[in-house]
Amino acid sequence: MTGPDFEHFCQLIRARSGLVLTPEKAYLVNSRLGPVARAEGLAGVPELLARLRAGAPEPLIQRCVEAMATHESFFFRDGAPFEQLANRLLPELIEARRAVRTLRIWCAACSSGQEPYSVAMVLQEAGAQLGGWRLEIVATDMSEPILSKARSGLYSDFEVNRGLSEERLKRWFTREGGSWRIAPQLKQMVSFRTHNLLHGVGGLGMFDVIFCRNVLIYFDVAQKRTILAELARSLAPDGALFLGSAETVIGITDAFTLSPAARGLYLPSSARLARSA
Ligand SMILES: C[S@@+](CC[C@H](N)C(=O)[O-])C[C@H]1O[C@@H](n2cnc3c(N)ncnc32)[C@H](O)[C@@H]1O
Missing domain, CATH: 3.40.50.150 (Vaccinia Virus protein VP39)
Structure with missing residues (x-):
């Protein structure tokens, strides 16, 4: 996945959370945003990225930022x-x-x-x-x-x-x-x-x-x-x-x-x- 919609999304995520996305991370964007696209009734992730670039409402942007975050944690991690x-x-x-x-x-x-x-x-x-x-x-x-x-x-x-x-x-x-x-x-x-x-x-x-x-x-x-x-x-x-x-x-x-x-x-x-x- 490349192109202006993907680049816009990388900049958006970097500005909102700090997460650095590169074209090699396209698989991650696809897997994390798939459920958000479906919940929005969109055909797929490319349509969601296009919507974000066209100016999506804040709650949808927030859901996408949230979907890209990794929340892995556990008790006494690393001891x-x-x-x-x-x-x-x-x-x-x-x-x-x-x-x-x-x-x-x-x-x-x-x-x-x-x-x-x-x-x-x-x-x-x-x-x-x-x-x-x-x-x-x-x-x-x-x-x-x-x-x-x-x-x-x-x-x-x-x-x-x-x-x-x-x-x-x-x-x-x-x-x-x-x-x-x-x-x-x-x-x-x-x-x-x-x-x-x-x-x-x-x-x-x-x-x-x-x-x-x-x-x-x-x-x-x-x-x-x-x-x-x-x-x-x-x-x-x-x-x-x-x-x-x-x-x-x-x-x-x-x-x-x-x-x-x-x-x-x-x-x-x-x-x-x-x-x-
Ligand atoms: C992998 S978890 C780490 C949790 C815990 N510190 C640990 O080591 O087990 C990363 C967390 O960082 C949060 N996070 C990512 N970007 C952030 C930011 N810019 N400001 C604050 N929290 C952020 C995510 O929401 C996520 O919950």
């Missing part, structure tokens, strides 16, 4: 970031924030909520050390439908069987009909908000730890650089950033330095001399 949070960052931050007894963690591009709820489990499992602290997990995504699933706190058998130990499933979930409901004490720790990473970080405040995983991979270098600069501005000097296992800052920005102790863990470069790496 190591959550172990690093529990065993390295939390002890450091508990010491450093003893006076204010506040921790703020941001899960950017949180999808269906497994990542922020995994963070909430780690914080709860830290037990008495964090008793009486104000713990806030801000979880954002550009997609309202996926946030609505995250807010529901309901997961299928398939979803709880990806990444959760039996012990955690028993401790933090209850059976409800054919689904599993997350415990209220975890749910109340997470505030879900709509937020597009292309629109800056205004209004979200400062964070001690940021998870921004498995989303930068879809963007071009210029967009990654801009977003990483925004993340650096939102992170405490002694804070930490987690990226996905296929993501890096190397060749993109000097704002963060990879921690030699852990893959995927980045420290603000401004603070690297002041703390043990």
